[in-house]
Amino acid sequence: MKADVAVVGSGLAALIATRSLQKAGRKPLLIWPGLSSLYFVYATVDVLGYSDATSHQPVERPGTAVAALIADHPDHPYARAGLDALRDGVALLMEWLEEAGFRWQGSLDHNLLLPTAIGTPKPSCLYPQSMAAGDLGRDEPIVLCGVEGYEDFVPELAASNLSRSWGRGDQSVRAIRVSLPGFEPGKMFTSIDLARSLENEAFRGEVVEQIRDKAAPHSDHVRVGVPAVLGLTHDTDVYQRFQSELGHPVFEIPTLPPSVLGLRLFDRLRKHLQETGVEIIWAAQAHAAELSDGRCRRIHLKSAGREQPIEAGAYVLALEDMVDGALRAGVHAVVDPFFHQSLAHHVVPTERTDESLFKPQPFASIGYGVTDRLQPAAGDGNPLARNVFLAGGAIAGYDPVGTKSRGGLAIATGYRAAKEAMAA
Amino acid sequence: MPDTTTGVVVIGGGSTGAGALRDLSLRGIDAVLLEKGDLASGTTGRSHGLLHSGGRYCVNDPAAAIECVEEGRILRRIAKTTIEDTGGYFVSVSEEDLAWEPRFVEGCAKAGITCERISVEEARRREPALSQHVRTVFWIPEDGHLDPFYLVMGNVESARRRGAQVRTYTEVTGFLKTDNRVTGVLTRDAITGEETSIGCQAVINATGAWAGFVARLLDVEVKVVPVKGVMVVLSHRVAHATINRCHKPGDGDIIVPALSVAILGTTSARVPHPEVLPIEWDEVRQMIEEGALMADGVSTARAMRAYAGVRPLYDLGAEAEGREMSRNFAVIDHEERDGIAGFASIVGGKVTTYRLMAERVTDLVAQRLGVRTPSTTADVPLNDHEEEMDQLRHRPAQLGVPKPHGDELGLQPLICECELVRPQDVAPWFKDPAVRTLEDIRRRTRSGMGPCQSAICSYRLAGRLVTERGLDGATATRAMADFLETRWRGVRHVFWGSQLRQAQVTAGLHLELFNLDRQLMFQSQAPSDALLPPPLPGEGRGGGEEAHAPQVASKR
Numbered sequence: 001m002k003a004d005v006a007v008v009g010s011g012l013a014a015l016i017a018t019r020s021l022q023k024a025g026r027k028p029l030l031i032w033p034g035l036s037s038l039y040f041v042y043a044t045v046d047v048l049g050y051s052d053a054t055s056h057q058p059v060e061r062p063g064t065a066v067a068a069l070i071a072d073h074p075d076h077p078y079a080r081a082g083l084d085a086l087r088d089g090v091a092l093l094m095e096w097l098e099e100a101g102f103r104w105q106g107s108l109d110h111n112l113l114l115p116t117a118i119g120t121p122k123p124s125c126l127y128p129q130s131m132a133a134g135d136l137g138r139d140e141p142i143v144l145c146g147v148e149g150y151e152d153f154v155p156e157l158a159a160s161n162l163s164r165s166w167g168r169g170d171q172s173v174r175a176i177r178v179s180l181p182g183f184e185p186g187k188m189f190t191s192i193d194l195a196r197s198l199e200n201e202a203f204r205g206e207v208v209e210q211i212r213d214k215a216a217p218h219s220d221h222v223r224v225g226v227p228a229v230l231g232l233t234h235d236t237d238v239y240q241r242f243q244s245e246l247g248h249p250v251f252e253i254p255t256l257p258p259s260v261l262g263l264r265l266f267d268r269l270r271k272h273l274q275e276t277g278v279e280i281i282w283a284a285q286a287h288a289a290e291l292s293d294g295r296c297r298r299i300h301l302k303s304a305g306r307e308q309p310i311e312a313g314a315y316v317l318a319l320e321d322m323v324d325g326a327l328r329a330g331v332h333a334v335v336d337p338f339f340h341q342s343l344a345h346h347v348v349p350t351e352r353t354d355e356s357l358f359k360p361q362p363f364a365s366i367g368y369g370v371t372d373r374l375q376p377a378a379g380d381g382n383p384l385a386r387n388v389f390l391a392g393g394a395i396a397g398y399d400p401v402g403t404k405s406r407g408g409l410a411i412a413t414g415y416r417a418a419k420e421a422m423a424a
Numbered sequence: 425m426p427d428t429t430t431g432v433v434v435i436g437g438g439s440t441g442a443g444a445l446r447d448l449s450l451r452g453i454d455a456v457l458l459e460k461g462d463l464a465s466g467t468t469g470r471s472h473g474l475l476h477s478g479g480r481y482c483v484n485d486p487a488a489a490i491e492c493v494e495e496g497r498i499l500r501r502i503a504k505t506t507i508e509d510t511g512g513y514f515v516s517v518s519e520e521d522l523a524w525e526p527r528f529v530e531g532c533a534k535a536g537i538t539c540e541r542i543s544v545e546e547a548r549r550r551e552p553a554l555s556q557h558v559r560t561v562f563w564i565p566e567d568g569h570l571d572p573f574y575l576v577m578g579n580v581e582s583a584r585r586r587g588a589q590v591r592t593y594t595e596v597t598g599f600l601k602t603d604n605r606v607t608g609v610l611t612r613d614a615i616t617g618e619e620t621s622i623g624c625q626a627v628i629n630a631t632g633a634w635a636g637f638v639a640r641l642l643d644v645e646v647k648v649v650p651v652k653g654v655m656v657v658l659s660h661r662v663a664h665a666t667i668n669r670c671h672k673p674g675d676g677d678i679i680v681p682a683l684s685v686a687i688l689g690t691t692s693a694r695v696p697h698p699e700v701l702p703i704e705w706d707e708v709r710q711m712i713e714e715g716a717l718m719a720d721g722v723s724t725a726r727a728m729r730a731y732a733g734v735r736p737l738y739d740l741g742a743e744a745e746g747r748e749m750s751r752n753f754a755v756i757d758h759e760e761r762d763g764i765a766g767f768a769s770i771v772g773g774k775v776t777t778y779r780l781m782a783e784r785v786t787d788l789v790a791q792r793l794g795v796r797t798p799s800t801t802a803d804v805p806l807n808d809h810e811e812e813m814d815q816l817r818h819r820p821a822q823l824g825v826p827k828p829h830g831d832e833l834g835l836q837p838l839i840c841e842c843e844l845v846r847p848q849d850v851a852p853w854f855k856d857p858a859v860r861t862l863e864d865i866r867r868r869t870r871s872g873m874g875p876c877q878s879a880i881c882s883y884r885l886a887g888r889l890v891t892e893r894g895l896d897g898a899t900a901t902r903a904m905a906d907f908l909e910t911r912w913r914g915v916r917h918v919f920w921g922s923q924l925r926q927a928q929v930t931a932g933l934h935l936e937l938f939n940l941d942r943q944l945m946f947q948s949q950a951p952s953d954a955l956l957p958p959p960l961p962g963e964g965r966g967g968g969e970e971a972h973a974p975q976v977a978s979k980r
Contacts, residue, residue, distance in 0.1 A: 056942060116939050118886075120938065154888075161898060329924045357909055358909070401936055
């Protein structure tokens, strides 16, 4: 199979790369290994929440903070991708979301603090409209609403933590619960079941009525936080109707997986690519690059039990992370599946992690060295293949966890890699 | 005057202590069990989980083998729901193993262990996992898996129903004495620091590897040798039955299919202190390599975590070290030996023979108290109570038990998808004053013991700390983080392949989606006013315990 540019990956970096190739009039082929295991991390798109992994002061202006980070750390993946790639990539994403029927808000000028499912404020750069009313810069009291029998969002836990870190007096954060018809305790249901049911008007009406009764007995000026289950495919409509029927500002809070917010985003963007003519090879693992004269001639796909070669003029490898197969970790060696480089060697596996889960993990920074055009670099710094470009978590030094920068890094590197692929 | 009084104080919440508590309660003697951590958090809960037929000891330690034979048969009667009757294979993979065989066959015959030689072909038909290295096979029908957590909980619940009390996270710091007679103990709550005294007529020291430390409080010596064993947990059972190497007991020569996992083990290394149990990479690697000699799939299975336990070997004064030492046990009558009345220690032994150990030490104490009622623990089943049977029988992953979801009632909700733990399985424990951490919930329900190692259930359990125990968010969040961190320390040893991918998912969920790292930073900066409220009175499990539960909310 032949292609103009082949993009490998399933996360935001791959989607951004594919979209920017499409918008530039190229013919990208998306090789999609399956829904990323980290899809649920994308409730919002975080660009830079904290300037480093130990800072407890949230970043207020993510664009400016990324510029400062680039100046201080010229080897950081943000620096490799460049500030322009972040700006242009964010603009591309916001326009694309609009075209695909999403209502998203936010910009590089400002981080919003939004509450998480444990009630912790989290700096978020781009976010769906349905989360915006959670803005902790606003003063209205908050009512967090849970669902009886639903364990994946616990309003009492979130309310207790939130009232401590943000509270504005005794009654400013409260927790309530509603019992939903057909979702009695003792029955298994997930956020997806709830999201589908809330697309039904009669069901929604009953939920709204229960919340209205419980939410504001003392005050009319409350906003209501609910688990992110307000619709799966018609969420924009469901959200607006839900809010106007309730008569209070409403905001969604991301839940334990399965994450409806993540599914909405990734499912719809992928479908939109397909509907607008991008060819997608589904559920295929790519590996084994064939090289000659400093260029990649083919990569191989494992699909439906057989190997299939793909020949493209250029390649964007945008596998988001270890979980997506960007790297293969054996007992001692971490190798790359395309060029078979040994990217790290650990005498004992414990070297890969910190003793604490809550510290930066050495394994997260393992990855391909890259040139200043995001080509995979050999030990001497020269490109392994001139027509291959990397995006996402496979790049060395790429650790978005502590700084809350996963989305921004994916956008910047995905956008830049696509741009370079067009010139290759 | 002591704050409270009882008949007998049992120190140590492992299988022996729990067994002694039950034995006392069945004889009608008032008793309180004190444990410095959680029940089954020391040697018992970190054991291999092998219900010994006795085959492993039949050559070198025939007395221990005979005890295993008898006790194995008793446990099959009284503790049925804690046992998986898998049967076991003893396999030879080397010339040395083959040379051991005649002694093994003779040892089995002498100890009365059923042992049948089967052809390798027949063995592979029954157990396809047996590796290509296997040269000869014996079938030992009485090897099996003994769930150490349910064993301890079953004994404790049975005793509590008969009025016995249990206090966890309660350390014994000293003794009350009148002349040369022990008349009580001084205790400290490990979390709140609260100090109390309990008057009693006798004390049983059932602290295993810690027995020397307890005895030293009375200036008497009990020589216990702490010997470390490292085990590796695989994410599935690998084999249907237990597999032992047919040779002189050595390192890494046992595979136990235990509920939803398989446990490889173990090593044997003397350690300076029972709580100093470092896990070395060489030990982890050795478990996997040795296991792979016996069964296919060991080296390719997903290793889930590694853990270390400590054997409490009793030093009879011989020159023996580690495995050379007997797995037999001894009751020490300190009145006779040291002139201190009202104090007895039970040392050595193993989980399979816990009941007999408990019976022997209780015999001594009962005799000194003038109680003539004999032990009935060999006859009265652990779960003679309908509710408890339910609790134990519902282990969905257990063989032969229908899974809770998929029945005609439709899908049931789960707290832990990995281990199929339902809300009703965890709910009662939040009311139990003995439960103080989420690890305690894990030991009682298996929640968090599967491949994701609590990434998902930790949030749901933390939620229940708020809704069912009435804790504030900060305390519940701290408990969630502690739970994740404890699991993480065991998983770190096997971070490759799938488990490293799991690490990334866990970090993504908790640190990115929840922003848990910043929540913890905020909490440690905020004034530490998080109170640990007492359990709700009147709603605890078991009888009599609530009235004596500490009622003071104190700083943690």
